[in-house]
Amino acid sequence: MNNTTRSILLAGVGGQGIIRASDILSLAMIEAGYDVRKSEVHGMAQRGGCVTSHVRYGKKVYSPMAKKGDVDILVSFEKLETLRYLDYLKPDGKVIINDEEIYPPSVNLGDVQYPNNIIELIAGHFSNPKVISASEMASRAGNHKTSNSAILGALSLYLDIQMNFWESVLRNAFSEKILEANLKAFNFGRNA
Amino acid sequence: MYAAQTIPQIDAEIAEKGHFWMETKYQEGNRIKNMKELMSGNEAIARGAYEYGVTFASAYPGTPSTEITEVFSRYDGVYAEWSPNEKVALEVGIGAALAGAKAMVVMKHVGVNVAADPLFTVSYTGTNGGLVIITADDPSLHSSQNEQDNRNYARFAKIPMLEPADSQEAKDYIKSAFEISERFDTPVFLRATTRVSHSKSVVALEDPIQREDTTSIRHNRDKYVMVPAKARIRRVEVEKRMEKLGEFVDTFPENRIEMNDPDVGIITAGMCYNYTKDVFPQYSYLKLGMVYPIPVNLIREFASKVKKIYVVEELDPFLEEQIKAMGIEVTGKKIFPYTGEFDPGVVETAITGSSPNTFNFPVSIPPRPPNLCPGCPHRGLFYVLGKLGVFVTGDIGCYTLAFMKPLEGLDSCICMGASIGMAHGMSRALKDKGKGKIVGVIGDSTFIHSGITSLLNTVYNQSNAVIVIADNSTTAMTGMQDHPATGITLQGKKTKELDFTALASVLGIENVRVTDPFDLKETEAVMKEELGRDGPSLVISKGPCALLQSKQHEKIIPLRINPDKCTGCKLCLRLGCPAISWKRLEDIDVTIQKKTKKQKGIAVIDSSLCNGCGLCDQLCNFEAIEEAQGNE
Numbered sequence: 001m002n003n004t005t006r007s008i009l010l011a012g013v014g015g016q017g018i019i020r021a022s023d024i025l026s027l028a029m030i031e032a033g034y035d036v037r038k039s040e041v042h043g044m045a046q047r048g049g050c051v052t053s054h055v056r057y058g059k060k061v062y063s064p065m066a067k068k069g070d071v072d073i074l075v076s077f078e079k080l081e082t083l084r085y086l087d088y089l090k091p092d093g094k095v096i097i098n099d100e101e102i103y104p105p106s107v108n109l110g111d112v113q114y115p116n117n118i119i120e121l122i123a124g125h126f127s128n129p130k131v132i133s134a135s136e137m138a139s140r141a142g143n144h145k146t147s148n149s150a151i152l153g154a155l156s157l158y159l160d161i162q163m164n165f166w167e168s169v170l171r172n173a174f175s176e177k178i179l180e181a182n183l184k185a186f187n188f189g190r191n192a
Numbered sequence: 193m194y195a196a197q198t199i200p201q202i203d204a205e206i207a208e209k210g211h212f213w214m215e216t217k218y219q220e221g222n223r224i225k226n227m228k229e230l231m232s233g234n235e236a237i238a239r240g241a242y243e244y245g246v247t248f249a250s251a252y253p254g255t256p257s258t259e260i261t262e263v264f265s266r267y268d269g270v271y272a273e274w275s276p277n278e279k280v281a282l283e284v285g286i287g288a289a290l291a292g293a294k295a296m297v298v299m300k301h302v303g304v305n306v307a308a309d310p311l312f313t314v315s316y317t318g319t320n321g322g323l324v325i326i327t328a329d330d331p332s333l334h335s336s337q338n339e340q341d342n343r344n345y346a347r348f349a350k351i352p353m354l355e356p357a358d359s360q361e362a363k364d365y366i367k368s369a370f371e372i373s374e375r376f377d378t379p380v381f382l383r384a385t386t387r388v389s390h391s392k393s394v395v396a397l398e399d400p401i402q403r404e405d406t407t408s409i410r411h412n413r414d415k416y417v418m419v420p421a422k423a424r425i426r427r428v429e430v431e432k433r434m435e436k437l438g439e440f441v442d443t444f445p446e447n448r449i450e451m452n453d454p455d456v457g458i459i460t461a462g463m464c465y466n467y468t469k470d471v472f473p474q475y476s477y478l479k480l481g482m483v484y485p486i487p488v489n490l491i492r493e494f495a496s497k498v499k500k501i502y503v504v505e506e507l508d509p510f511l512e513e514q515i516k517a518m519g520i521e522v523t524g525k526k527i528f529p530y531t532g533e534f535d536p537g538v539v540e541t542a543i544t545g546s547s548p549n550t551f552n553f554p555v556s557i558p559p560r561p562p563n564l565c566p567g568c569p570h571r572g573l574f575y576v577l578g579k580l581g582v583f584v585t586g587d588i589g590c591y592t593l594a595f596m597k598p599l600e601g602l603d604s605c606i607c608m609g610a611s612i613g614m615a616h617g618m619s620r621a622l623k624d625k626g627k628g629k630i631v632g633v634i635g636d637s638t639f640i641h642s643g644i645t646s647l648l649n650t651v652y653n654q655s656n657a658v659i660v661i662a663d664n665s666t667t668a669m670t671g672m673q674d675h676p677a678t679g680i681t682l683q684g685k686k687t688k689e690l691d692f693t694a695l696a697s698v699l700g701i702e703n704v705r706v707t708d709p710f711d712l713k714e715t716e717a718v719m720k721e722e723l724g725r726d727g728p729s730l731v732i733s734k735g736p737c738a739l740l741q742s743k744q745h746e747k748i749i750p751l752r753i754n755p756d757k758c759t760g761c762k763l764c765l766r767l768g769c770p771a772i773s774w775k776r777l778e779d780i781d782v783t784i785q786k787k788t789k790k791q792k793g794i795a796v797i798d799s800s801l802c803n804g805c806g807l808c809d810q811l812c813n814f815e816a817i818e819e820a821q822g823n824e
Contacts, residue, residue, distance in 0.1 A: 005470070013560065026230055026392065036230065037358070037466075039391035041334045048770050049562035063470035064358075064391035067537030069548040083557050087550040103773050104560040109598060109765055110774035110793070112558050121553060144800070 005058035007066035012077025017148035022053035031165040039064035095129040137188035146185035153189025233388040238263035240363035245403040250281040253670040254300030255335035256389040257328035278303035294322035301329040316426040318377035322370040331533035341507035346484035353381035446481025457498030471540040567803030569735030572709040574601030587611040589635035609642025615657035628723040637667035650728040651700040664737040703729035750802035757816035758794040759787040764808040771801035
């Protein structure tokens with residue numbers, strides 16, 4: 001392993017399970033042998049505001065925050081939030097987008113329009129953005145709160161973490177009652 | 193393939209055996225010794241205190257410090273409490289330390305302002321046992337009203353301060369802080385910042401030290417009674433202590449030199465060390481674990497070994513000014529920002545002078561500010577206050593968000609408890625012009641924190657301000673902590689419940705009303721009546737936090753908007769509920785009969801977000817809002 005630190009940025013809206021997902025991601029990386037540091041902000045920002053979580057991994061990691069223009073994979077839980085954090089992505093970085101729209105207050109009030117060509121805009125500048133429909137996968141898995149597991153599944157394809165590490169972390173992360181649905185959603189995401 | 197290009201391969205050895213700490217975990221079965229865990233800085237501070245044998249903690253919740261006390265309170269054999277405010281918390285901690293305990297007092301940066309009075313004098317008395325004050329600062333104001341740099345308190349109150357850079361150090365430094373406190377008979381600060389408190393990194397766990405009970409009653413009036421004659425003597429002791437600490441810091445192992453390229457030396461502390469190390473691993477470092485007092489000899493030694501020195505610190509030039517005062521030339525705030533938190537990019541840009549090559553779309557992105565939750569009890573209250581057009585002095589809590597569009601029901605926010613004093617002051621200054629126009633709104637937890645004395649003042653000095661306690665039965669903003677009016681302690685014990693109505697009546701308020709913020713008509717009527725009165729009155733707007741409702745598994749019946757009845761008048765949108773949105777007619781799949789010629793769209797409720805509070809139903813003049821049925 002060389003001494004390069006890699007960065008993943010998870011972005012979305014408060015309540016989408018972003019911090020939980022980034023915790024699971026970090027633990028899977030630790031299981032796989034990486035040093036991991038992650039960072040997010042709690043508190044006031046939780047109330048329906050933007051939520052981001054930086055996850056950085058490598059042989060030895062110093063900063064838990066990535067700098068702009070240096071993120072390898074941007075995982076966006078909400079379409080609009082993808083645009084907000086694109087400046088963190090490397091020019092040849094990967095974008096994973098959950099095809100979900102959550103309107104901010106100004107859009108709800110009808111003051112401004114929700115941009116309708118987000119995916120096309122991104123595809124024009126970054127090669128092959130991966131677009132998934134996590135809420136559809138979650139409902140197929142039988143629990144609408146498993147969207148974040150589906151997104152993790154989609155992300156897992158781009159990471160060098162063996163499936164058994166993911167499984168052991170997922171099994172520890174969820175109670176018996178919701179584990180099966182989360183595993184299903186993860187696999188739907190991984191096979192999307 | 194993408195993955196192969198950008199993702200590093202794992203060492204073959206690690207891939208085969210797993211990481212070193214996992215090995216330990218498997219070999220030693222369930223034994224916790226030598227195990228490693230991914231922990232936030234806050235969790236690590238709590239863990240470190242527990243491992244060191246700290247058994248006492250007092251705090252008031254405040255982002256980013258809250259989880260320290262919550263996590264600590266769940267360890268075996270410890271006492272931990274939410275005190276009503278930070279001043280009380282510190283006084284509680286001082287009492288415990290004077291009784292010989294190891295006591296930890298936890299607060300956010302602005303909490304230290306509240307606790308400043310006892311703080312400056314406990315520096316004189318010393319501590320007998322161990323006393324560590326944790327200040328969690330918030331550069332960039334992620335969840336605060338200012339971004340003061342609390343390192344200044346260390347110098348101001350002559351109290352040593354440690355500052356960890358990551359979770360492992362957070363766990364180690366809380367132990368060092370107690371060692372220093374007991375060795376030098378001094379309170380000690382541990383300063384975290386939001387990024388240390390809320391980032392996670394790997395921490396090695398150790399077994400807790402088993403300690404004998406060292407508490408006892410020890411009279412020492414010369415040391416603890418700070419009347420002038422005695423305080424003058426202790427004042428001299430403080431200077432002697434600072435001198436001894438000054439010698440100690442030069443040998444303190446957490447102040448360390450990492451020699452590398454001698455052309456550039458970095459002097460830094462806390463999270464800034466990681467940011468700088470990330471972008472400039474080749475430079476030499478003096479990494480300070482203790483930021484006050486600074487290690488004078490070590491700094492001179494480092495300065496003699498490197499050619500150019502940068503001081504990397506967020507907020508104030510705290511280290512820079514002290515180092516410059518030593519006659520050493522360094523570069524700091526000349527190139528680094530005074531405001532906001534840093535990240536590796538900020539440090540890199542400041543030192544190299546060039547910004548990273550980032551990509552920005554030429555599209556405007558609608559902002560996404562935090563918002564009151566669907567079903568929030570504050571929404572109804574502030575809708576009414578906005579409608580009445582009164583001046584609302586606000587306070588610290590979720591409800592501060594009501595200043596935004598479309599509610600626009602709150603006009604000021606200064607600090608915890610300010611609403612009541614300000615409402616009184618405005619009302620007295622405006623005399624008759626202010627009658628019926630000034631309302632102070634304060635949350636239940638905030639009222640207990642620092643509103644009670646101000647409420648007494650409105651009675652004592654008689655003003656016409658109407659004070660509203662927005663009582664949602666929890667400390668919501670920081671994550672649902674209990675307080676004296678919930679009747680439950682931090683450690684889950686039932687206790688005496690504070691009764692706001694009884695309290696107000698004892699204080700001498702004659703007009704006390706209780707209203708339901710989920711009933712708009714009632715709330716408006718009560719507010720109008722109280723605004724019309726002479727003399728102070730108190731309205732208790734009582735409705736549980738929406739998050740508390742879901743925690744208590746109350747049955748939620750979501751609502752929907754009948755598109756055939758909605759006339760597109762947009763009245764319901766004025767509640768600013770995240771569940772209600774506007775759809776233009778051209779964006780709707782099904783055809784809708786226009787109710788008026790001018791109709792441009794309809795309002796839509798997202799049933800998955802709606803918690804059925806019914807405020808929008810009360811506003812709708814067209815009976816368009818109904819219960820969502822079946823598989824909506």
